[in-house]
Amino acid sequence: MSWLNNGAAIDLSDLDSRFYLVGSGSLRVQSARALDAGAYTCRAHNRLDSADHSTQLHVLTPPRVTLPGGPVVTARARGDVTLRCEARGRPPPSVAWLKDGDPLTPNNHDIALVDGSSLRIQGVLRVDAGMFQCVASSPAGQAVAALRLRVLPPDDGLELERDNGTAVSAPRGLRAVIVKHRFVTLSWEPPAQAEGDLTGYAVVYRVKGSERERVSRGVAGRHEMNVASLQPNTTYLFSVRAYTDQHTSPPSDTIEVRTSEEEITHGPPVGLRGEALGPHALRLAWSPPVAAPPPTKYSIQYTEVDSGREQFQWVEADASATSISSTVSGLRAASAYLLRVAAAGGAAAELRLRTPSDAPAAPPANVTVVATSATSILVRWEAPPARTHRGPLTGYKVRYRAAAPESGPAPAPGPGGPRRKADSLTTPADQRRAELRGLDTATTYQIRVCAINANGSGPFSEWVSASTQRHELDESRVPPQPPPLTTRAGRDWISVWWGEEVGGVVVRGYVLGWGLGVPDDAARDLPAHLHSHVIRGLESNAEYVISLRASNSRGLGPAVYATVRTRAPADDDAEPDDEDDDDDDEVDEPPPLIPPVGVKVIMLSGTTAVVYWTDPTLPKGQTATDGRRYVVRWSSAGGRARTFNATDLNCMLDELRPFTQYEFAVKLIKGGRESAWSMLVSNTTLEAAPGSPPRELRPAPAPPPASPARAVDLTWQPPAKPNGLITGMYEICYRL
Template sequence: MVVSLQLPWCYVLITLFLSFTLSLSVGNTLQSPVFTKQPGSIVFPVDSMEKNREVVFSCEAQGDPPPFYRWKLNGSLLNSKPGSHHSLSGGNLRINHLNKEDAGTYQCLASNSFGTIVSREASLTFAYLENFRSHKRSSVSVREGQGVVLLCGPPPHSGALTFSWIFNEYPSFVKQDSRRFVSQETGNLYIAKVEPSDVGNYTCVVTNTVTKTRVQGPPTPLILRNDGVMGEYEPKIEVQFPEIVQVAKGSTVRLECFALGNPVPSISWHRVDGVPFARKVDVRKTSGVMEIPYFQQEDAGTYECVAENSKGRNSVQGKLSFFASPQLIEKPQDVQKAIDDSLVWECKATGKPKPSYRWMKNGENLEPTEERVQVINGALSITRLGLSDIGMYQCVAGNKYGEVYTNAELRVIAVAPDFFQNQLKSHTLVKEGGDVLIECKPKMSPRGTISWRKGNDALRAMLKRIVILESGSLRISNTTKADAGTYTCAAHNQFGEASSSGNLIVKEPTIITTAPNTLDVTVGESIILPCQVSYDPSLELKFTWFFNEQLIHFGSHGGYFEKVGGMHAVPGVCVSVQGACAGSGGGSSHTMCAFCFVPVPKVVGGSHLTATVIELNPWVEYEFRVLASNAVGTGEPSKPSKKARTKETVPKVTPANVSGGGGSRSELVITWEPVPEELQNAAGFGYVVAFRPFGATGWMQAAVPSPEASKYVFKNETILPFSPFQVKVGVYNNKGEGPFGPVVTIYSAEEEPGRAPSRLRAKSLSAFDVEVYWKALPWSTSKKRVLGYELRYWEKNEKEDKASLLRTVGNRTMAIIQGLKGCTTYYITVRAYNTAGTGPPSPAVNVTTKKPPPSQPPSKVMWNTSNSKIILNWEQVKPLENESEVMGYKILYKRNQFSRPSIMETNTTSVELSLPTDEEYIIQIRPFGEGGEGSSSRQITIPKISGRSSSAN
């Protein structure tokens, strides 16, 4: 498009205001999106839902233009429009009026004109603990000397549980020893050998570690039978650990082992391979628990628990298997490539099992192709790069214990040669006999060929005196008067050619013909030091004098030094003007105007009053401003001209990201991103959707007249489930039809899965969490494919129609249901699902969840330092009635607020930390027990000191 305008000034630069959205600003560098804050998983206490039913997932990204945000729940985009209980505040997702359907996996998407990146996954789960059933429990009758197990049976719950037992009345809690054991796995109370003093009522106390809720079960009476004393018998191991236990790197693993028997069995632990325990291993022989903190690779192996008394010996074994979630050790970096180049991005991560890799482009999975795109051992390679490859890429390294994301931007440049910003110097001076470099730096991609000519004659290398460098610049050595002239650099690639010219001027060298010489003078005598030169008369001459290698500033020494004769010249001033862009507010709150230099055919001289502005967008209103420039600088821009609108034309830009799928039976759903208004080129803009079954020849077409439309649904009863269609979307306006976009394959709505998963099993992890396993259905792309699994779970005393849902994505065969009630029996079913719905359920299984940790924080914390040790002391934490006993304390210490804390455990109320005292430390103390970790003490800041003490109550 072409617009002409009047120019009133001498040298001018033309600028314009575009009335469509751009985000360019002086001094700002355009930047692809980069996350500065990503969402973290949230466990929401159901008890607080009536008070404040709201959560916020954080998400923040940097970028220019500023990124806009979207969110996914379980892989599907969320509706955050007005009226929805999902809303966006910046990038943060706020969920009001929470309900159980909001549980799931969330991801934040940040996008700008460079592309889209996806955050790590963050889950929302609900934690709760219901009350025990109020019915009375039957008494348990045993003989003296016999072993007994009292069942807790925690109520429905979600979230980790801790357990303790009350004997007769509060606050008389059962104390664990070699004869009595409370399992934190099942909640049950085990008495190895019953004595008359054990007779009484036992009450299970369950605590939710998340909600801090505590409930008590009905009492279970324990009575002695009157038919004699139980004889001695060998140990019978009632509390066992699994055959295989997966343990995360750096975590604490806790194994339980307890046996019934008469006499009371002793419990011992060892490694089957004979390797002695590390000092960190905590073996509590009296309570049947072994703990290994900070689990590392060398701690993996088979462990054995041995229960032994005078009547015999029994043992159980289990293997501790080490795993580590992925950690990136090599990340791809942003890169700019020329069109048709090749790209290799390395991405490496550590982890056990060894991580697998996948790549994403603009938030969608990138599928490798044999021809151009390959992923080998995490490395992404793309050959024959094109403009369609531009975007944001993410490497995702994952194993079954987690995923890590890293992102990088790919820019592909395809530019015809252009000297606009790097013209050859109009005049280059060189002295005769000297060397000169004439730089030629056109902007072009891919790199093309560069040639030179002098005048109208092609330039040839001459005995290595005239050389065209690899960079394209021209070097001339030992110049002569004959080398003077006009030189032209010509650049060429497949997109075009351009040239730029400049003059080389060869001057006579400046030579000192009479130099100062050594003189013997009398103190106080004035002298004149001669300095005569021969030089090119067209050049200004400047003399500079030095005394003992220090510059002499004439006039600043009280007349001590004086310059006589010679020529005084002002140094030349070179002024260059370059284009810039600056953001400016437009006439609408939704419009930004851009202040930018635009291309003109050539430099506009001061005598010109008109200029032609090219490469504008059709059907767009523009304003123009003019700036004048001379050797001193550039003046202020003129006032904006009247608005001028370019003419209409047929549309040229097709919709982006054509995709679809899903929907109801017999539907083909097609979606796309609408074309921006500034690219619609005329009024009456709309879309033409063309589609056909895969393999057919003729196209069916439908017109969608709304320019804001982004979806079309074709419904026909003859459409088979999950059938492939070829789809393309074109554009039109009042001036005619534009092009169609590329053909993509979209599948019609599919059928729900026809089979149920099998071998469903459930295991209680805590008062709030249950681990569920099942056997997967065959993974395929058939018409009844599986996208994931849906778990339904409900309390024993509820109906299935009140079940809560938890969905997994992909062919995973394990899930953890969180936020359950403690000591509650749940029924669980699993079924497969896809975009059409869910399949039939598996047979239901039941599982009973597992007393809260101490809620009181450690008090009267005292500290002092000695040499390289920090010594801490505090008061013993006393649990409340419905809380578990304190088994020990965790000391968390770190160097500053932002570093990760180190952890040390102790079962006493004092500890010595061997730390340098020349650094500041932040310390917290947290009790833990069978119910988990309790409330922390307030933060204690220990400054850089030595030999001092203080307290932090």
């Protein structure tokens, strides 16, 4: 009987180990630690077979709290600050904040939890200064870390000589030209009076009923501003001030704006449910949202909880259907998934499911066997592809049997007559070799291997054969010289291989050496079953001396040598086959990100546009806190494409050409990956005053019946930059 932890054998003979057997084979873990958590397998085995039983150990660890920002954090009044707190533990702890000993209640407007543990304060007040405590709690205990917040005076320029209406008057006509659920676009007229040049504007805003003011600044030449990162269905108060190098104007008239509800065309699907169809597929079913008309297209976003891998697929549906179903395939076995189903442009319904585990789907690869003595055979193999494990592997099972003689009568049935059943040897999952001992001398054995997990055994590999030696090999002396070397050279590599040893002496391994003009400048130890190797990283068009020695417990034997010249750089050569390199498991390419949807463009003027969109990977009402950003691309017909980086779900673009049609697209970038571009959206900028005068003005004598002495005929071409449709009205100015 033996015990395994996550597929690796536990050494129960170690006197300093915290693992030991009690009773008839039970395992006791003394002073359990977090690293001890995982799957434990009890394995009973004999020569014929083995049997496993697995269980899961969960180790609770008390919470631990760290403050990345240190014990003192400084912020400016009217600014924003995030008090960083990282909490760890098993199970993951919940986090609460205290201010000067009193609980803080986030309101998702001015004070909110981000990333589940950090505290964000928008519109810092002087009264916010004090002691904050981050408290992490779980069933395993509680941990607290404290920091002090220092609030400095604001540095937004509004502390200059203010309310001096004679120096700089207040901006006029403040109004909201665009009101959406996440942003508001404001417009105003410049002050009627200003001593000196204006250097900019500052929009001051706050949630109605709150004292926490925030400031957004803009340049003097722009009389519009896009105020982003607002909350849906919330009332805000806005005012604007102008400022110069010395003065700040009084605030404009305050306007009250209520953001709209989150823009969704449908509610969440009704009755979302799911079931596992196997270790790699889940089936989902739901009913259409309550609101009419019913949607005809749904999106399914599914995220692997452990790795965070996000994938999605679209589902077409009949508008008259009362129930819709779809299968999500290509999933990992024994993995938890978070699934979100939403009608196109609508709210999502969430469901958490887990794919079941199953027996491995593929056999081990590259099974090789070699006789090591008259009574033993060494078996080696490689793990099956990771995607076929269908759960953590707990070991490998080696089946072997003596092959039937090639000639001679078959054994008679009956007691002692039938051929003996295949024997079995089971290894831990981290061991990919096994030595079969106690075999018959000069006998051919058939061997195959399968992988094991908690659900059973996978398919066996094909039978491979090896024969034990007729006599025990001698190890009282060093091995003889290996057979002659065969080589093949490339530009920067040399491939070497050799035959089997003959001489009746045990060989435990080889030492391959090489060097420029001399042997053994570099060397590599190779196992006894390998008879080839590729030497890489060599100089081109250079002569190398290669040596090979066999070794055993008595030492190194005599060497065999070969001299090889690598090819010149201009020579074309194919890459060699790495016969001795292990094949790595295939690494799945990360799936592409879901592109933004619902891109819309509103033109504010002939040179300014506001672009906004929806990120389907963000739940309703949630802002991005994972470092994602967006790239907005726009171009006119035949023009060069330009881009703008945004961290919010909207942006304002300037320096457009009046009365010009543009195409806009948005893509998401997150964690080094990026989505495809969204669907293109077109819009035309507004008209503006002509940007150039009429061209080619030419006077000519007036034709009859007008008198040439009293009339003149004028002709001209339209402006080169009309910035709109010419209405046909031109103003002609003339003088003596």
